[in-house]
Amino acid sequence: MLSRKQTPSFADHQERDTYAWFSQRAWVEIDLGALSYNVKQLVKFLSPCTQLMAVVKADAYGHGAVTVAKTVLEAGASWLGVATVPEGIQLREGGIKAPILILGAINTKEQIQAIAHWQLQPTLCGPKQALIFSNTLEAINYNSPIPVHIKLDTGMSRLGTNWQEAADFVQLVQRLPHLDIASIYSHLATADNPDATVMEKQHQRFEEAIAQIKSRGIKIPSLHLANSAATLADPRLHYDMVRAGLAIYGLYPAPHLQNEIKLQPVLQLKARVTYVKNIAEGTGVSYGHHFIANREMRLAVVGIGYADGVPRSLSGQMQVLLRGQRVQQIGAITMDQIMLDVSSIPDVQEGEIVTLLGEQGKEKITADDWADQLNTISWEILCGFKHRLPRVAIM
Template structure:
């Protein structure tokens, strides 16, 4: 992905179109200005003295982790969150020095040595893992206390030690050599629900665990609980830091949270018309002839398909934007191409831009639109765009 410094400063859309045409048949466009503004808006929205962790796992939800991380830190994020050790290493190799929390589980000696070498910060979930970390650091003569983050399971039933056993676990970790507790955190399972009941139960459990830990005379440097949804839903969940993922990319975790803050969509998905033809009434289109032309039609082939991350199950269900107009996709979406009906748009030519996600004129198609059609979530849509699509950063 291009950095903001490498990205040409386009004077107008025509210059941008020319650049994109020479670079690829299809691409993901990342608006770094929108990303920066989202970060700044979130920082303003947060409770006083609350830091923002920008979650950039899964290649920053498909947006390009290095460029997103650099932009997020410049805009005011204090921390970065990744899922795996290699994701953290990628950011360090790019010269990023901000603290990086590995949100996933790590436990092998090789992972631990890499964490120590690259100055990453792991999540600890149980005593066995804590002992492995301490023993491995002892074996490699690691002479510094490694910051570790204690994960509590308050109701997600995924990673973390049971919240009722938190005090024992934290006390154990505190007594192990080479480990320094940097934070205690948990994750909310239903923060995007309009009904806050389960979230409130998890919040109470987290508070009870923290009370029990403090009762043993243990000082906790930092607490964090809120994801994007909880950040927008309830300021009492902000604590010392929030972990924002979807929100920094300009999408809302749930419809009822849209009025809390004004976010801008960061990602647009675009492709080029590669061929235009006229077909007669009764002509089948694409594999299986699931679409039969009801009349003479003008159709355009677009150079993008399910190998790029456009779900095949959207066949016959989606619309795209061309010349600021909505037009239906027809026929089965294929690996590298899809077809659209341009009968009502005169003189469409090869090379024209088609926007699959994003804006053209007054029209807009979002990842939420696709997710609603497929009965899934926008997170999955964003993470589905394959790496053969270049990420082109614009300001």
């Protein structure tokens, strides 16, 4: 584990003067050393001519967008990817000067004007959108062409023009005033699947579309296709840039990719014991009394709940770490609190730190563990922690 400077700072949206780390009932801890390490590992994994785009949409998957952006750029990322215009503006207001690609679709004049003003780079998915962009920039007398990124649909069936129509679309954009093609890209639907059949089909379609574009004498500045999974799975998919999201936060997109590169989880979820009490055999715990004590028990109340992003559906299923030991959560998870059976640690005191996700001693609980229990994905777990939880940056 990387050494840490035990002087925390607050990340992004938290008011540093209003909140003190040591008085928090619960918080999300962000290890910037691990974040930097992951980015450096990924950059090392790529060929020297391949750039790394760090995807920092959704508040950097819940880690704190501005803080994460500054760290990943210092560690070797060249680009940043966001989903929306406001996410891009937040980074610019935070002092980020690196190129920012907006991965979502934009169609309104107000958004286009904001893109031009804040020097963001949009994704174009079809002819209608391209015309709206060009006409809007013409109407506001915008002098310089803005860089745009052409997205092709090779099988995701979400955003992008059909790969078979790629050459016509690119040629149209090339002829429109105020637009300058910066890259052509697509997105893979099944890159995390050990069966590469569909991914290979998309790769082939991407190659065919690029060949059609080049056959018309069009020069393509940059190509990118790989997400985190594809980056780890197949170097042929790296092209000029890769777009890494989950991997920079230290999690693997799929178990079969864990041996490709060493990553360190960046996020830990912690909370404090707020109350300790004894309960008698036969006592019901929490709403609905779905848990009834089968013996005399020592119970600890912890100040975190589903309003903070701890899924209520984990009630009675999850364990947490206390003094390096696993202890069982009992009863229904409530809006602001959870209850633990701490009978095995009878001298637990109010104020002690509980780790819900992360490491204590030799024990570890990960977002993947929660995702497996809930039949979901680790992306959803990371993005689910609410903003009333301070993000505390640890170096």
